[in-house]
Amino acid sequence: GAGVSQSPSNKVTEKGKDVELRCDPISGHTALYWYRQSLGQGLEFLIYFQGNSAPDKSGLPSDRFSAERTGGSVSTLTIQRTQQEDSAVYLCASSPRAQGNTGELFFGEGSRLTVL
Amino acid sequence: QKEVEQDPGPLSVPEGAIVSLNCTYSNSAFQYFMWYRQYSRKGPELLMYTYSSGNKEDGRFTAQVDKSSKYISLFIRDSQPSDSATYLCAMSGSSASKIIFGSGTRLSIRP
Numbered sequence: 001g002a003g004v005s006q007s008p009s010n011k012v013t014e015k016g017k018d019v020e021l022r023c024d025p026i027s028g029h030t031a032l033y034w035y036r037q038s039l040g041q042g043l044e045f046l047i048y049f050q051g052n053s054a055p056d057k058s059g060l061p062s063d064r065f066s067a068e069r070t071g072g073s074v075s076t077l078t079i080q081r082t083q084q085e086d087s088a089v090y091l092c093a094s095s096p097r098a099q100g101n102t103g104e105l106f107f108g109e110g111s112r113l114t115v116l
Numbered sequence: 117q118k119e120v121e122q123d124p125g126p127l128s129v130p131e132g133a134i135v136s137l138n139c140t141y142s143n144s145a146f147q148y149f150m151w152y153r154q155y156s157r158k159g160p161e162l163l164m165y166t167y168s169s170g171n172k173e174d175g176r177f178t179a180q181v182d183k184s185s186k187y188i189s190l191f192i193r194d195s196q197p198s199d200s201a202t203y204l205c206a207m208s209g210s211s212a213s214k215i216i217f218g219s220g221t222r223l224s225i226r227p
Contacts (some may be wrong), residue, residue, distance in 0.1 A: 004159070033215070035217070041219055041220075042120075042122065042204055042217045042218050042219035042220045043160070043204065043206075043217035043220075044217075045214050045215070045216060045217070048214060056214060058214070059214070091159055091160075093159070104162055104165070105152075105160075105162065105215065107159030107160050107161070108159055109157070109158055109159050110159060
């Protein structure tokens with residue numbers, strides 16, 4: 001597709017369950033980011049992938065959160081043993097730049113996670 | 117203290133007014149400064165970016181960066197109802213592994 005695609009768009013789960021969120025970046029984009037946006041809040045950085053380099057995981061809030069990027073393309077964010085405070089919109093973005101430092105992030109529409 | 121501070125608003129102004137949005141930051145390593153616009157239930161879209169200090173103009177939008185004060189601004193001239201959205205500042209350093217966002221300012225332009 002032409003843009004960043006995220007799935008599912010909405011996910012309701014019970015506390016304690018695991019969830020997987022998927023991101024298909026724009027073809028050819030080397031950088032991929034995950035952010036979390038809680039209601040009325042800004043974007044909280046979670047993790048950044050750049051090519052074959054080791055990902056920057058410094059924003060992951062706990063060891064219940066993990067992410068992988070297969071073949072330099074699709075990425076999956078996994079949240080284990082979900083808690084109610086994990087409820088948020090999870091946004092994925094990709095960038096065509098080698099270092100991503102021009103700020104040209106292209107965002108998907110997000111996966112809205114609700115933990116009951 | 118957050119690395120990037122932004123007044124969440126909401127800010128409501130009449131159509132045609134000049135809007136001023138601002139962010140302050142604490143990390144002197146930041147060199148790239150951006151403004152994103154986010155409509156409700158959509159992902160943010162890049163509006164403007166600048167490198168280091170100075171001004172950049174694009175149509176009705178002007179971005180200013182003052183690195184000595186660690187302060188950035190976005191001005192919107194002749195504001196339109198279609199400008200109603202949340203505006204997020206963002207910035208990164210030369211290593212550029214992370215782009216840090218402000219909390220966003222919700223703007224409403226009254227017809």
